[in-house]
Amino acid sequence: MRRLRRFFRTPEAIAGALILGLLVAMALAAPLLFPGDPQAIAGPALLPPFQDWSLPLGTDRLGRDMLAELFHGARTSLAVGLAAAAAALLIGAVVGTLAGFAGGLIDEVLMRISDAFQTVPSFLLALAFVSIVGPSLGVVVAAITLGVWTGPARVARAEVLSIRERDYVAGARVIGMHPLEIAFREVLPNALPPVLALSSVIVAAAILTEAALSFLGLGDPNRVTWGGMIAEGRAVLRTAPYLSIVPGIALVLAVLGVYLAGEGVVESTAVRRSLP
Amino acid sequence: MTVLAVSKLSKRYRRGGKPLAAVDDVSFEIGPAETLALAGPSGSGKSTIARLVLRLLEPDAGRIEFEGADFLSLSGATLRARRARLQMVFQDPLAAFNPRATVARVLDDPLRIHGIASRAERPRRIAALLERVGLDAGLAARAIHEISGGQRQRVAIARAIATQPSLIVLDEAVSALDVSVRGQILELLLDLQRQERISYLFISHDLGVIRAVAHRVVILDAGRVAESGEARAVIDNPQSTIGKALVAATPKLNRNTPP
Secondary structure: HHHHHOOOOOHHHHHHHHHHHHHHHHHHHHHHHOOOOOOOOOOOOOOOOOOOEEOOOEEOOOOOEHHHHHHHHHHHHHHHHHHHHHHHHHHHHHHHHHHHOHHHHHHEEEEEHHHHHOOOHHHHHHHHHHHHHHOOOHHHHHHHHHOOOHHHHHHHHHHHHOOOOOOOHHHHOOOOOOOHHHHHHHHHHHHHHHHHOOOHEEEEEEEEHHHHHHHHHOOOOOOHHHHHHHHHHHOOOOOOOOHHHHHHHHHHHHHHHHHHHHHHHHHHHHHOOOOO | OOEEEEEEEEEEEEEOOOOEEEEEEEEEEEEOOOOOEOOOOOOOHHHHHHHHOOOOOOOOOEEEEOOOOOOOOOOOOHHHHHHHEEEEEOOOOOOOOOOEEEHHHHHHHHHHHHHOOOOOHHHHHHHHHHHHHOOOOOHHOOOOOHHOOHHHHHHHHHHOOOOOOOEEEEOOOOOOOOHHHHHHHHHHHHHHHHOOOOEEEEEEOOOHHHHHHOOEEEEEEEEEEEEEEEEHHHHHOOEEEEEEEHHHHHHHHHHHOOO
16 A cells, blocks of 8 residues: 555656556457457548547548557557566566576576577567568567567576575575575565566567557557557558557557556655655 | 584685685584584684585585585485585574565475475474474564564574484574573573584684583684684683684683683
C-alpha cells in the first residue's frame, strides 16, 4: 500500500499508469465491445472519422472498422511487448547468473555469445529471423527477444559478480548446497531488482519493433496490429491520412505510457538521498 | 586422535603481479572437544586459514586431514556430503544470511540438503534447534533482518550444529557483538562443546576472549606461525615479538598482570 502511494506521487507515474490502464482496458474489452472478426468488412470503404456514429473512427480502404482494429491492435501490441520482455528478462537473468556465478570458461563462452548478438542491430536480427521462419505471433516474440536479452544478461552478470563474494554465498557452500541451487535460489533473487528496472525500456522497444515488423509486412497476418494499420494507410496517405495517424497516435501513447510508468516505478523504489 | 590436522599449508595471492604469501607453511592440530585459537593482527592470514580449512579457497600447498581422511582430495557430491561434519559461523551475522531468508528457511536448508529429517519432521527439528541455542521456537517465522544481532548469531550457531558437526570454525564469531551479548554467546559455545563434544577453530584478535575460551593458541604473523602453545601460558608470557605486541595492545590483560 505504501509503495503504491509512493508510486502515485510523481505526475509522470500517474500519467503513465493512466495510459497503461487505458491500454489494458482496451485490450481486455476488445472481444466484448467488438466481438467477431475485426478484419471483417463493416461499412463503406474510406469513411472518415466522426461521420457515422456506428463507426466512430471511420473505415479503412477495405471498409473495416478502425475502432475495432485499434482495440484489437492493443491486444497484439501488449501481448508482444509483455511476452518479449518476459522472455528477454528470463533468458537474460539465467544466462547472466550462470556466467557471473560459474566464471571461467562458461562465463567467457556465454559473454562472447552475447557480444555476437549485441554487434548485430536488433531490428535487423528480428527482420532476418521472421523472414526465414515465417510470420506468426510466437515467431515475432522470439525474434524481438533475440535482440534484447543481452541487456538483462549483462546487468544480471555484473550484479551476480558482486553478490557471489558475499558471506551468505560462502555460508550456503559450507552447509553443502549444490552450486546450481546457490546460483538460482540464493544469488539470482538478490540480483533481480536492477534487471527488472530494464523491463519498461524492453517492453517499449518490443512494441516499437513489433510495429516496425508489421509495417514491413512481417507481422502475423491473422492479427490486427497498429504497425500493419499504418502500413495499410500509407497508400492513401494524401487522401485519407487518418488511416495512419490514428494508429500512430495509439503507438506513441502506448510507448510513452510504458516509459512513464517504468520511470515511476524506478522513482518510487529509489532511495532518496537528499531531503525534500 | 585428532579431528583436524593441517600441515605445511600455504596460500599465495597476487597483488599487482607481486606474489604475496597470505598463509605460509602453517601446521596445527585440533583434538576432539578442543578449542584452538588463531590469533594475530589484521592481515596475518587468520581468515584465509579458515577459508582454506573449509575449502572455500584452495591452498597452493599443504595437507588438510579431517577426521582421519584427506580433505583436499574430495570434490563434488562427496565434498558436499562431508561438509555436514565441518561447519562455520561468520563474523557479521547479518551478512551471513540471504537477506530474503526467514529463520525457518535458514535452518531448513542443512536438514534438507543432508537428508537429516523428512519434510514433515523438519519444523519440529527447527524448533528443537532454536531452543537448543536459547531462542524461542516462535522466532522461526521471522525474517532474518527482523531479529537482533545476538539472536542472529544464535541462529547462525543453530545452523552450524544442525548437521551435528565435529568441528566448527568460528571466524571472529563474537567480535561484532555487543559486550553483554558476547558473554552469553561464548557461554552457549562452551556449553555446546561440553555436551556435544564439538571442536572449535576459534579465530579472534581479542586475546582476552581467547584466554577465556581456548585450550591452545596459535599466534600468526604475516602468514607464518610466530608461536603456539597452551593458551594461558602463551598469553600470560608471550615469547615472540608479535605475541608481546598483541598482549601489550590488550588493556584488559594489563590489569591482571602483577606489577
